[in-house]
Amino acid sequence: MGYQGHFRVWRGSAEGGGLEDFTVEVNEGEVVLDVIHRLQATQTPDLAVRWNCKAGKCGSCSAEINGKPRLLCMTRMSVFAEDETVTVTPMRTFPVIRDLVTDVSYNYRKAREIPAFKPPEGVAPGEYRMQQVDVERSQEFRKCIECFLCNNTCHVIRDHEENKESFAGPRFLMRVAELEMHPLDEADRVQQAQSSHGLGLCNITKCCTEVCPEHIKITDNALIPMKERVADRRYDPIVWLGNKLFRRS
Amino acid sequence: MRAQIAQRTLRTDRWWLPPLATFAGLLLISIYAAVRTFMGDYYWVDDYRYLTPMYSPCLSQECLPNAAHFGRPLPELPGFLTPPVVIIPFLLGFRVTCYYYRKAYYRAAWMSPPACAVAEPHAKYTGETRFPLIAQNLHRYFFYAASLLLLINIYDAFYAFTTGIGLGNIVLLVNVGLLAAYTLSCHSCRHIAGGRLKHFSKHPVRYWAWTQISKLNARHMQLAWASLIFVCVTDLYVALVASGTIADLRFVN
Numbered sequence: 052m053g054y055q056g057h058f059r060v061w062r063g064s065a066e067g068g069g070l071e072d073f074t075v076e077v078n079e080g081e082v083v084l085d086v087i088h089r090l091q092a093t094q095t096p097d098l099a100v101r102w103n104c105k106a107g108k109c110g111s112c113s114a115e116i117n118g119k120p121r122l123l124c125m126t127r128m129s130v131f132a133e134d135e136t137v138t139v140t141p142m143r144t145f146p147v148i149r150d151l152v153t154d155v156s157y158n159y160r161k162a163r164e165i166p167a168f169k170p171p172e173g174v175a176p177g178e179y180r181m182q183q184v185d186v187e188r189s190q191e192f193r194k195c196i197e198c199f200l201c202n203n204t205c206h207v208i209r210d211h212e213e214n215k216e217s218f219a220g221p222r223f224l225m226r227v228a229e230l231e232m233h234p235l236d237e238a239d240r241v242q243q244a245q246s247s248h249g250l251g252l253c254n255i256t257k258c259c260t261e262v263c264p265e266h267i268k269i270t271d272n273a274l275i276p277m278k279e280r281v282a283d284r285r286y287d288p289i290v291w292l293g294n295k296l297f298r299r300s
Numbered sequence: 301m302r303a304q305i306a307q308r309t310l311r312t313d314r315w316w317l318p319p320l321a322t323f324a325g326l327l328l329i330s331i332y333a334a335v336r337t338f339m340g341d342y343y344w345v346d347d348y349r350y351l352t353p354m355y356s357p358c359l360s361q362e363c364l365p366n367a368a369h370f371g372r373p374l375p376e377l378p379g380f381l382t383p384p385v386v387i388i389p390f391l392l393g394f395r396v397t398c399y400y401y402r403k404a405y406y407r408a409a410w411m412s413p414p415a416c417a418v419a420e421p422h423a424k425y426t427g428e429t430r431f432p433l434i435a436q437n438l439h440r441y442f443f444y445a446a447s448l449l450l451l452i453n454i455y456d457a458f459y460a461f462t463t464g465i466g467l468g469n470i471v472l473l474v475n476v477g478l479l480a481a482y483t484l485s486c487h488s489c490r491h492i493a494g495g496r497l498k499h500f501s502k503h504p505v506r507y508w509a510w511t512q513i514s515k516l517n518a519r520h521m522q523l524a525w526a527s528l529i530f531v532c533v534t535d536l537y538v539a540l541v542a543s544g545t546i547a548d549l550r551f552v553n
Protein backbone atom coordinates (compact mmCIF):
# COMPACT_ATOMS: atom_id res chain seq x y z
CA MET A 52 0.00 0.00 0.00
CA GLY A 53 1.30 3.43 -0.87
CA TYR A 54 1.49 6.34 1.53
CA GLN A 55 2.61 9.96 1.58
CA GLY A 56 6.11 10.05 3.05
CA HIS A 57 7.96 12.99 4.57
CA PHE A 58 11.34 13.78 3.17
CA ARG A 59 14.01 16.36 3.85
CA VAL A 60 16.49 16.69 1.05
CA TRP A 61 19.59 18.85 0.99
CA ARG A 62 19.50 21.21 -1.96
CA GLY A 63 22.14 23.67 -2.94
CA SER A 64 25.65 23.96 -4.27
CA ALA A 65 29.13 24.95 -3.12
CA GLU A 66 27.82 28.47 -2.58
CA GLY A 67 25.31 27.35 0.00
CA GLY A 68 22.14 25.44 0.54
CA GLY A 69 20.04 23.69 3.09
CA LEU A 70 17.44 21.06 3.88
CA GLU A 71 14.08 21.34 2.13
CA ASP A 72 10.91 19.52 3.09
CA PHE A 73 8.83 17.45 0.67
CA THR A 74 5.89 15.12 0.80
CA VAL A 75 6.23 12.33 -1.75
CA GLU A 76 4.30 9.16 -2.48
CA VAL A 77 5.95 5.95 -1.39
CA ASN A 78 4.90 2.54 -2.70
CA GLU A 79 5.51 -0.92 -1.43
CA GLY A 80 8.86 -2.45 -2.31
CA GLU A 81 10.53 0.85 -3.11
CA VAL A 82 13.98 2.07 -2.19
CA VAL A 83 15.02 5.63 -1.34
CA LEU A 84 16.30 6.20 -4.88
CA ASP A 85 12.81 5.46 -6.27
CA VAL A 86 11.38 8.20 -4.11
CA ILE A 87 14.11 10.64 -5.12
CA HIS A 88 13.26 9.86 -8.75
CA ARG A 89 9.56 10.46 -8.09
CA LEU A 90 10.46 13.76 -6.46
CA GLN A 91 12.46 14.66 -9.55
CA ALA A 92 9.58 13.63 -11.84
CA THR A 93 6.81 15.42 -9.98
CA GLN A 94 8.15 18.36 -7.99
CA THR A 95 11.80 19.25 -8.52
CA PRO A 96 12.87 18.52 -12.10
CA ASP A 97 16.27 20.08 -11.46
CA LEU A 98 17.18 17.92 -8.42
CA ALA A 99 20.66 16.48 -9.03
CA VAL A 100 21.34 12.86 -8.05
CA ARG A 101 23.99 10.51 -9.38
CA TRP A 102 23.03 6.92 -10.12
CA ASN A 103 23.54 4.23 -12.72
CA CYS A 104 22.69 0.64 -11.93
CA LYS A 105 20.04 0.75 -9.22
CA ALA A 106 21.38 -2.62 -8.17
CA GLY A 107 24.09 -1.77 -5.64
CA LYS A 108 26.85 -2.53 -8.10
CA CYS A 109 28.04 0.71 -9.67
CA GLY A 110 28.69 2.67 -6.48
CA SER A 111 27.30 5.94 -7.89
CA CYS A 112 24.39 6.67 -5.58
CA SER A 113 26.28 7.10 -2.29
CA ALA A 114 24.65 9.61 0.04
CA GLU A 115 23.59 9.93 3.65
CA ILE A 116 20.16 8.85 4.79
CA ASN A 117 19.10 9.92 8.26
CA GLY A 118 22.73 10.73 8.86
CA LYS A 119 24.01 7.29 7.88
CA PRO A 120 26.22 6.87 4.82
CA ARG A 121 24.41 4.46 2.51
CA LEU A 122 23.57 3.64 -1.09
CA LEU A 123 20.31 5.29 -2.14
CA CYS A 124 19.42 2.31 -4.29
CA MET A 125 19.98 -0.29 -1.58
CA THR A 126 18.10 1.38 1.25
CA ARG A 127 14.58 0.04 1.37
CA MET A 128 11.79 2.35 2.37
CA SER A 129 10.44 -0.46 4.54
CA VAL A 130 13.18 0.18 7.13
CA PHE A 131 11.51 3.50 7.99
CA ALA A 132 8.24 4.01 9.79
CA GLU A 133 5.53 5.62 7.63
CA ASP A 134 5.41 8.74 9.80
CA GLU A 135 9.20 9.05 9.97
CA THR A 136 10.91 11.92 8.20
CA VAL A 137 13.62 10.61 5.93
CA THR A 138 16.53 13.01 5.57
CA VAL A 139 18.72 12.67 2.50
CA THR A 140 21.98 14.60 2.27
CA PRO A 141 25.06 14.43 0.06
CA MET A 142 28.25 12.80 1.35
CA ARG A 143 29.82 15.21 3.80
CA THR A 144 33.47 14.56 3.25
CA PHE A 145 33.66 15.57 -0.41
CA PRO A 146 32.94 18.95 -1.99
CA VAL A 147 29.35 19.26 -3.15
CA ILE A 148 28.65 19.99 -6.81
CA ARG A 149 24.90 20.28 -6.61
CA ASP A 150 22.18 18.80 -4.40
CA LEU A 151 23.08 15.16 -3.76
CA VAL A 152 26.02 15.04 -6.13
CA THR A 153 29.54 15.41 -4.75
CA ASP A 154 32.93 15.73 -6.36
CA VAL A 155 34.71 12.50 -5.49
CA SER A 156 37.97 13.28 -7.32
CA TYR A 157 39.90 13.06 -4.02
CA ASN A 158 39.44 9.31 -4.37
CA TYR A 159 40.81 9.16 -7.90
CA ARG A 160 43.79 11.23 -6.85
CA LYS A 161 44.51 8.82 -4.01
CA ALA A 162 44.12 5.84 -6.34
CA ARG A 163 46.78 7.26 -8.65
CA GLU A 164 49.22 7.70 -5.78
CA ILE A 165 49.50 3.95 -5.33
CA PRO A 166 52.23 2.41 -7.50
CA ALA A 167 50.85 -0.19 -9.90
CA PHE A 168 51.16 -3.96 -9.51
CA LYS A 169 54.80 -4.94 -9.90
CA PRO A 170 55.38 -8.51 -11.12
CA PRO A 171 58.77 -10.21 -10.72
CA GLU A 172 61.43 -9.27 -13.23
CA GLY A 173 61.26 -11.30 -16.45
CA VAL A 174 57.75 -12.65 -15.87
CA ALA A 175 55.48 -11.39 -18.63
CA PRO A 176 51.70 -11.12 -18.46
CA GLY A 177 50.36 -14.53 -19.40
CA GLU A 178 53.12 -16.24 -17.49
CA TYR A 179 51.72 -15.49 -14.04
CA ARG A 180 51.27 -18.68 -12.02
CA MET A 181 49.63 -18.50 -8.63
CA GLN A 182 48.04 -20.91 -6.19
CA GLN A 183 44.40 -20.36 -5.33
CA VAL A 184 45.10 -20.20 -1.56
CA ASP A 185 47.63 -17.44 -2.16
CA VAL A 186 45.28 -15.14 -4.06
CA GLU A 187 42.18 -15.94 -2.04
CA ARG A 188 42.78 -13.49 0.75
CA SER A 189 42.97 -10.40 -1.45
CA GLN A 190 39.97 -11.45 -3.51
CA GLU A 191 37.69 -10.22 -0.77
CA PHE A 192 38.94 -6.70 -1.45
CA ARG A 193 38.07 -6.97 -5.12
CA LYS A 194 34.38 -7.01 -4.26
CA CYS A 195 34.73 -3.25 -3.78
CA ILE A 196 32.29 -1.24 -5.92
CA GLU A 197 34.12 2.05 -5.30
CA CYS A 198 31.18 3.78 -3.73
CA PHE A 199 33.61 5.64 -1.41
CA LEU A 200 31.19 5.42 1.48
CA CYS A 201 34.08 4.17 3.60
CA ASN A 202 36.27 7.16 2.77
CA ASN A 203 33.31 9.44 3.34
CA THR A 204 32.67 8.01 6.79
CA CYS A 205 36.26 7.78 8.00
CA HIS A 206 36.62 10.45 10.68
CA VAL A 207 40.30 10.98 9.78
CA ILE A 208 39.23 13.04 6.78
CA ARG A 209 35.53 13.59 7.48
CA ASP A 210 36.32 15.63 10.57
CA HIS A 211 39.77 16.88 9.54
CA GLU A 212 39.99 18.24 6.03
CA GLU A 213 43.71 18.87 6.50
CA ASN A 214 44.41 15.13 6.68
CA LYS A 215 43.28 14.58 3.09
CA GLU A 216 46.78 15.42 1.96
CA SER A 217 48.45 12.59 3.85
CA PHE A 218 45.68 9.99 4.15
CA ALA A 219 44.60 7.64 1.39
CA GLY A 220 41.43 6.53 3.19
CA PRO A 221 40.30 2.99 3.95
CA ARG A 222 39.44 2.27 0.32
CA PHE A 223 42.99 2.85 -0.83
CA LEU A 224 44.77 1.50 2.21
CA MET A 225 42.82 -1.64 1.36
CA ARG A 226 44.15 -1.42 -2.19
CA VAL A 227 47.67 -1.26 -0.76
CA ALA A 228 46.89 -4.33 1.37
CA GLU A 229 45.54 -6.13 -1.68
CA LEU A 230 48.77 -5.57 -3.58
CA GLU A 231 50.90 -6.36 -0.54
CA MET A 232 49.12 -9.71 -0.16
CA HIS A 233 49.32 -10.47 -3.87
CA PRO A 234 51.62 -13.49 -4.32
CA LEU A 235 53.44 -11.97 -7.29
CA ASP A 236 53.73 -8.34 -6.30
CA GLU A 237 57.28 -7.29 -5.51
CA ALA A 238 56.97 -3.64 -4.59
CA ASP A 239 57.62 -2.51 -1.04
CA ARG A 240 54.14 -1.65 0.09
CA VAL A 241 54.64 -1.79 3.83
CA GLN A 242 56.88 1.24 4.33
CA GLN A 243 54.77 3.18 1.82
CA ALA A 244 51.55 2.36 3.65
CA GLN A 245 52.86 4.13 6.72
CA SER A 246 54.88 6.95 5.19
CA SER A 247 52.95 7.83 2.01
CA HIS A 248 49.40 6.63 2.56
CA GLY A 249 48.88 7.52 6.21
CA LEU A 250 48.10 4.13 7.72
CA GLY A 251 49.16 5.43 11.14
CA LEU A 252 46.28 7.92 11.11
CA CYS A 253 43.73 5.12 11.16
CA ASN A 254 42.70 4.33 14.72
CA ILE A 255 40.85 1.15 13.77
CA THR A 256 37.49 2.40 14.98
CA LYS A 257 35.87 0.39 12.17
CA CYS A 258 33.42 2.87 10.71
CA CYS A 259 34.61 1.96 7.22
CA THR A 260 33.65 -1.65 7.89
CA GLU A 261 30.29 -0.60 9.32
CA VAL A 262 29.19 1.27 6.20
CA CYS A 263 30.66 -0.90 3.43
CA PRO A 264 27.72 -2.09 1.30
CA GLU A 265 29.79 -5.06 0.12
CA HIS A 266 30.41 -6.11 3.72
CA ILE A 267 34.15 -6.21 3.20
CA LYS A 268 35.95 -6.60 6.53
CA ILE A 269 38.16 -3.63 5.72
CA THR A 270 39.53 -3.09 9.22
CA ASP A 271 40.04 -6.71 10.28
CA ASN A 272 41.32 -8.08 7.00
CA ALA A 273 43.14 -5.18 5.37
CA LEU A 274 44.00 -2.38 7.82
CA ILE A 275 44.98 -4.38 10.90
CA PRO A 276 47.05 -6.90 8.90
CA MET A 277 48.83 -3.92 7.32
CA LYS A 278 49.42 -2.38 10.74
CA GLU A 279 50.92 -5.68 11.87
CA ARG A 280 53.21 -5.74 8.85
CA VAL A 281 54.30 -2.20 9.57
CA ALA A 282 54.99 -3.25 13.16
CA ASP A 283 57.16 -6.11 11.81
CA ARG A 284 59.21 -3.74 9.78
CA ARG A 285 59.37 -0.64 11.87
CA TYR A 286 58.63 -1.47 15.45
CA ASP A 287 59.65 -5.08 16.07
CA PRO A 288 63.37 -5.61 16.72
CA ILE A 289 62.95 -9.39 17.00
CA VAL A 290 61.41 -9.80 13.56
CA TRP A 291 63.97 -7.39 12.17
CA LEU A 292 66.81 -9.45 13.65
CA GLY A 293 65.23 -12.70 12.39
CA ASN A 294 65.05 -11.28 8.89
CA LYS A 295 68.69 -10.22 9.03
CA LEU A 296 69.94 -13.55 10.39
CA PHE A 297 67.89 -15.90 8.23
CA ARG A 298 67.44 -13.69 5.19
CA ARG A 299 63.73 -14.31 5.22
CA SER A 300 61.17 -12.26 3.41
CA MET B 301 33.36 23.38 -0.55
CA ARG B 302 31.46 20.80 1.35
CA ALA B 303 27.68 20.84 1.57
CA GLN B 304 26.70 23.23 4.35
CA ILE B 305 25.06 21.21 7.08
CA ALA B 306 25.15 22.74 10.54
CA GLN B 307 24.23 19.67 12.57
CA ARG B 308 27.03 17.57 13.99
CA THR B 309 25.14 14.50 12.84
CA LEU B 310 21.78 13.81 11.28
CA ARG B 311 21.59 10.32 12.72
CA THR B 312 18.22 9.64 14.28
CA ASP B 313 19.00 6.34 15.99
CA ARG B 314 20.42 6.09 19.49
CA TRP B 315 24.03 6.28 18.31
CA TRP B 316 25.17 7.42 21.76
CA LEU B 317 24.04 4.25 23.47
CA PRO B 318 26.86 1.85 22.47
CA PRO B 319 29.68 4.25 23.45
CA LEU B 320 27.90 5.05 26.71
CA ALA B 321 27.41 1.36 27.52
CA THR B 322 31.03 0.64 26.65
CA PHE B 323 32.23 3.46 28.83
CA ALA B 324 30.09 2.39 31.77
CA GLY B 325 31.16 -1.25 31.39
CA LEU B 326 34.86 -0.45 31.24
CA LEU B 327 34.59 1.94 34.16
CA LEU B 328 32.77 -0.55 36.38
CA ILE B 329 35.24 -3.31 35.63
CA SER B 330 38.21 -1.00 36.23
CA ILE B 331 36.82 -0.01 39.61
CA TYR B 332 36.20 -3.62 40.57
CA ALA B 333 39.71 -4.64 39.49
CA ALA B 334 41.31 -1.72 41.36
CA VAL B 335 39.43 -2.52 44.56
CA ARG B 336 40.34 -6.19 44.40
CA THR B 337 43.94 -5.46 43.58
CA PHE B 338 44.49 -3.18 46.54
CA MET B 339 42.44 -5.34 48.89
CA GLY B 340 45.40 -7.72 49.02
CA ASP B 341 43.29 -10.48 50.55
CA TYR B 342 40.82 -13.30 49.83
CA TYR B 343 42.62 -14.48 46.71
CA TRP B 344 43.37 -18.04 47.78
CA VAL B 345 41.18 -20.88 49.06
CA ASP B 346 43.54 -23.22 50.86
CA ASP B 347 41.18 -26.21 51.18
CA TYR B 348 40.43 -26.45 47.47
CA ARG B 349 43.49 -24.71 46.06
CA TYR B 350 41.56 -22.01 44.22
CA LEU B 351 43.70 -19.07 43.21
CA THR B 352 42.06 -16.06 41.57
CA PRO B 353 43.51 -15.23 38.14
CA MET B 354 44.04 -11.64 39.32
CA TYR B 355 46.73 -12.81 41.73
CA SER B 356 48.39 -15.40 39.54
CA PRO B 357 51.28 -15.87 39.64
CA CYS B 358 51.83 -14.56 43.15
CA LEU B 359 55.52 -13.75 43.31
CA SER B 360 56.34 -11.46 46.24
CA GLN B 361 57.02 -12.12 49.91
CA GLU B 362 53.59 -11.12 51.15
CA CYS B 363 51.95 -13.94 49.14
CA LEU B 364 50.49 -16.80 51.13
CA PRO B 365 53.11 -19.54 50.76
CA ASN B 366 50.61 -22.07 49.34
CA ALA B 367 49.30 -19.59 46.81
CA ALA B 368 52.77 -18.94 45.44
CA HIS B 369 52.97 -21.78 42.93
CA PHE B 370 56.26 -20.54 41.57
CA GLY B 371 57.92 -19.51 44.80
CA ARG B 372 58.30 -15.97 46.08
CA PRO B 373 61.36 -14.64 44.30
CA LEU B 374 60.41 -10.99 44.84
CA PRO B 375 60.96 -9.11 48.12
CA GLU B 376 58.16 -7.58 50.14
CA LEU B 377 56.52 -4.82 48.10
CA PRO B 378 56.74 -1.33 49.54
CA GLY B 379 53.84 0.66 50.92
CA PHE B 380 50.32 -0.11 49.84
CA LEU B 381 51.45 -2.25 46.90
CA THR B 382 50.00 -5.73 46.64
CA PRO B 383 51.15 -8.85 44.71
CA PRO B 384 49.06 -8.20 41.53
CA VAL B 385 50.94 -4.97 40.77
CA VAL B 386 53.74 -7.17 39.45
CA ILE B 387 51.61 -8.76 36.73
CA ILE B 388 48.98 -6.09 36.14
CA PRO B 389 51.15 -3.97 33.83
CA PHE B 390 51.26 -6.92 31.43
CA LEU B 391 47.58 -7.85 31.70
CA LEU B 392 46.49 -4.26 31.45
CA GLY B 393 48.99 -3.57 28.69
CA PHE B 394 47.61 -6.48 26.69
CA ARG B 395 44.03 -5.24 26.94
CA VAL B 396 44.86 -1.56 26.50
CA THR B 397 46.84 -2.14 23.30
CA CYS B 398 44.34 -4.72 21.98
CA TYR B 399 42.90 -3.67 18.64
CA TYR B 400 39.36 -4.21 19.92
CA TYR B 401 39.76 -2.26 23.15
CA ARG B 402 41.47 0.49 21.25
CA LYS B 403 38.38 0.85 19.12
CA ALA B 404 36.23 0.69 22.25
CA TYR B 405 37.94 3.44 24.20
CA TYR B 406 38.83 5.65 21.25
CA ARG B 407 35.11 5.76 20.60
CA ALA B 408 33.69 5.65 24.12
CA ALA B 409 36.22 7.65 26.11
CA TRP B 410 38.04 9.83 23.59
CA MET B 411 35.06 10.23 21.22
CA SER B 412 37.28 9.95 18.22
CA PRO B 413 34.72 9.37 16.77
CA PRO B 414 31.89 8.72 19.26
CA ALA B 415 29.98 6.84 16.55
CA CYS B 416 30.18 6.58 12.79
CA ALA B 417 29.24 9.76 10.94
CA VAL B 418 29.07 11.73 14.21
CA ALA B 419 31.62 14.53 14.27
CA GLU B 420 34.32 14.25 16.89
CA PRO B 421 34.90 17.19 19.24
CA HIS B 422 38.66 17.49 18.60
CA ALA B 423 40.16 20.18 16.44
CA LYS B 424 43.34 18.22 15.63
CA TYR B 425 43.87 14.55 14.95
CA THR B 426 47.08 12.60 14.45
CA GLY B 427 45.80 9.07 15.04
CA GLU B 428 48.44 6.55 16.00
CA THR B 429 51.30 8.31 14.28
CA ARG B 430 52.97 9.84 17.33
CA PHE B 431 53.98 9.24 20.90
CA PRO B 432 52.21 8.05 22.99
CA LEU B 433 49.78 6.25 20.70
CA ILE B 434 52.51 5.01 18.41
CA ALA B 435 53.33 2.63 21.26
CA GLN B 436 50.18 0.67 20.37
CA ASN B 437 52.49 -1.05 17.92
CA LEU B 438 53.99 -2.94 20.85
CA HIS B 439 50.82 -5.00 21.19
CA ARG B 440 52.55 -8.21 20.13
CA TYR B 441 54.91 -8.04 23.08
CA PHE B 442 51.99 -7.83 25.45
CA PHE B 443 50.51 -10.75 23.56
CA TYR B 444 53.62 -12.81 24.32
CA ALA B 445 53.53 -11.84 28.00
CA ALA B 446 49.81 -12.50 28.29
CA SER B 447 50.23 -15.92 26.69
CA LEU B 448 52.75 -16.81 29.36
CA LEU B 449 50.40 -15.66 32.11
CA LEU B 450 47.62 -17.66 30.47
CA LEU B 451 49.72 -20.82 30.69
CA ILE B 452 50.16 -20.15 34.40
CA ASN B 453 46.39 -19.65 34.80
CA ILE B 454 45.81 -22.96 33.06
CA TYR B 455 48.27 -24.62 35.42
CA ASP B 456 46.43 -23.09 38.41
CA ALA B 457 43.08 -24.30 37.14
CA PHE B 458 44.31 -27.87 36.81
CA TYR B 459 46.27 -27.78 40.05
CA ALA B 460 42.99 -26.99 41.84
CA PHE B 461 41.63 -30.36 40.72
CA THR B 462 44.12 -32.15 42.99
CA THR B 463 41.72 -31.79 45.94
CA GLY B 464 38.52 -32.96 44.23
CA ILE B 465 35.91 -31.22 42.15
CA GLY B 466 33.71 -28.31 43.13
CA LEU B 467 31.86 -25.46 41.44
CA GLY B 468 35.02 -23.39 41.86
CA ASN B 469 36.91 -25.79 39.63
CA ILE B 470 34.33 -25.39 36.89
CA VAL B 471 34.50 -21.61 37.23
CA LEU B 472 38.30 -21.64 36.99
CA LEU B 473 38.15 -23.94 33.98
CA VAL B 474 35.60 -21.84 32.09
CA ASN B 475 37.71 -18.80 32.90
CA VAL B 476 40.87 -20.18 31.35
CA GLY B 477 38.82 -21.45 28.40
CA LEU B 478 37.56 -17.94 27.70
CA LEU B 479 40.95 -16.36 28.30
CA ALA B 480 42.56 -18.83 25.90
CA ALA B 481 39.94 -18.11 23.24
CA TYR B 482 40.44 -14.36 23.66
CA THR B 483 44.23 -14.63 23.52
CA LEU B 484 44.21 -16.94 20.50
CA SER B 485 41.79 -14.70 18.63
CA CYS B 486 44.19 -11.74 18.96
CA HIS B 487 45.02 -9.93 15.72
CA SER B 488 48.74 -10.14 16.47
CA CYS B 489 48.40 -13.86 17.09
CA ARG B 490 46.61 -14.20 13.75
CA HIS B 491 49.42 -12.30 12.09
CA ILE B 492 52.19 -14.27 13.76
CA ALA B 493 50.52 -17.64 13.11
CA GLY B 494 50.27 -17.10 9.37
CA GLY B 495 48.91 -13.69 8.47
CA ARG B 496 52.35 -12.33 7.74
CA LEU B 497 52.99 -14.88 4.98
CA LYS B 498 52.67 -13.96 1.36
CA HIS B 499 52.50 -17.54 0.14
CA PHE B 500 50.17 -19.71 2.18
CA SER B 501 50.76 -22.56 -0.28
CA LYS B 502 54.33 -22.94 0.97
CA HIS B 503 53.28 -23.24 4.62
CA PRO B 504 50.29 -25.60 4.91
CA VAL B 505 50.44 -25.94 8.70
CA ARG B 506 50.60 -22.21 9.34
CA TYR B 507 47.89 -21.68 6.76
CA TRP B 508 45.67 -24.09 8.66
CA ALA B 509 46.44 -22.33 11.94
CA TRP B 510 45.66 -18.97 10.33
CA THR B 511 42.28 -20.17 9.04
CA GLN B 512 41.33 -21.49 12.50
CA ILE B 513 42.48 -18.35 14.28
CA SER B 514 40.68 -16.23 11.70
CA LYS B 515 37.41 -17.90 12.70
CA LEU B 516 38.02 -17.05 16.34
CA ASN B 517 39.27 -13.59 15.37
CA ALA B 518 35.91 -12.73 13.81
CA ARG B 519 34.51 -13.03 17.38
CA HIS B 520 37.31 -11.07 19.03
CA MET B 521 35.05 -8.38 20.46
CA GLN B 522 32.65 -10.88 22.02
CA LEU B 523 35.56 -12.84 23.45
CA ALA B 524 37.14 -9.68 24.82
CA TRP B 525 34.02 -8.89 26.82
CA ALA B 526 33.20 -12.46 27.81
CA SER B 527 36.70 -13.12 29.11
CA LEU B 528 36.93 -9.76 30.89
CA ILE B 529 33.62 -10.17 32.68
CA PHE B 530 34.32 -13.77 33.52
CA VAL B 531 37.69 -12.96 35.10
CA CYS B 532 35.76 -10.71 37.49
CA VAL B 533 33.16 -13.41 38.11
CA THR B 534 35.91 -15.92 38.84
CA ASP B 535 37.68 -13.53 41.14
CA LEU B 536 34.45 -12.71 42.95
CA TYR B 537 33.67 -16.39 43.40
CA VAL B 538 37.12 -17.09 44.83
CA ALA B 539 36.87 -14.04 47.07
CA LEU B 540 33.47 -15.10 48.40
CA VAL B 541 34.66 -18.62 49.15
CA ALA B 542 37.98 -17.46 50.57
CA SER B 543 36.29 -15.00 52.91
CA GLY B 544 33.83 -17.66 54.08
CA THR B 545 30.85 -15.69 52.75
CA ILE B 546 29.67 -18.68 50.74
CA ALA B 547 30.67 -22.36 50.80
CA ASP B 548 31.98 -23.95 47.63
CA LEU B 549 29.55 -26.39 46.07
CA ARG B 550 31.45 -29.72 46.08
CA PHE B 551 30.74 -32.52 43.63
CA VAL B 552 33.70 -34.83 44.44
CA ASN B 553 35.76 -34.37 47.53
Ligand code: SF4
Binds near residue numbers: 206221253254255259
Ligand atom coordinates in the same frame (compact mmCIF):
# COMPACT_ATOMS: atom_id res chain seq x y z
S1 SF4 C 1 39.00 1.89 10.82
FE1 SF4 C 1 40.57 3.37 10.21
S2 SF4 C 1 40.23 3.70 8.03
FE2 SF4 C 1 38.38 2.69 8.84
S3 SF4 C 1 37.03 4.39 9.31
FE3 SF4 C 1 38.15 3.93 11.19
S4 SF4 C 1 39.95 5.28 11.18
FE4 SF4 C 1 39.09 5.29 9.09
Ligand code: SF4
Binds near residue numbers: 201259262266
Ligand atom coordinates in the same frame (compact mmCIF):
# COMPACT_ATOMS: atom_id res chain seq x y z
S1 SF4 D 1 35.45 -0.79 0.39
FE1 SF4 D 1 33.22 -0.94 0.56
S2 SF4 D 1 32.60 1.11 1.25
FE2 SF4 D 1 34.68 1.32 0.50
S3 SF4 D 1 34.49 1.95 -1.63
FE3 SF4 D 1 34.63 -0.28 -1.62
S4 SF4 D 1 32.54 -1.04 -1.54
FE4 SF4 D 1 32.47 1.14 -0.99
Ligand code: FES
Binds near residue numbers: 101103105107111122
Ligand atom coordinates in the same frame (compact mmCIF):
# COMPACT_ATOMS: atom_id res chain seq x y z
S1 FES E 1 22.83 3.16 -8.44
FE1 FES E 1 24.50 1.76 -8.65
S2 FES E 1 25.00 1.39 -6.61
FE2 FES E 1 23.19 2.58 -6.39
Ligand code: FES
Binds near residue numbers: 400443
Ligand atom coordinates in the same frame (compact mmCIF):
# COMPACT_ATOMS: atom_id res chain seq x y z
S1 FES F 1 44.02 -7.69 19.18
FE1 FES F 1 42.85 -7.91 20.97
S2 FES F 1 44.23 -9.06 22.16
FE2 FES F 1 45.43 -8.74 20.40
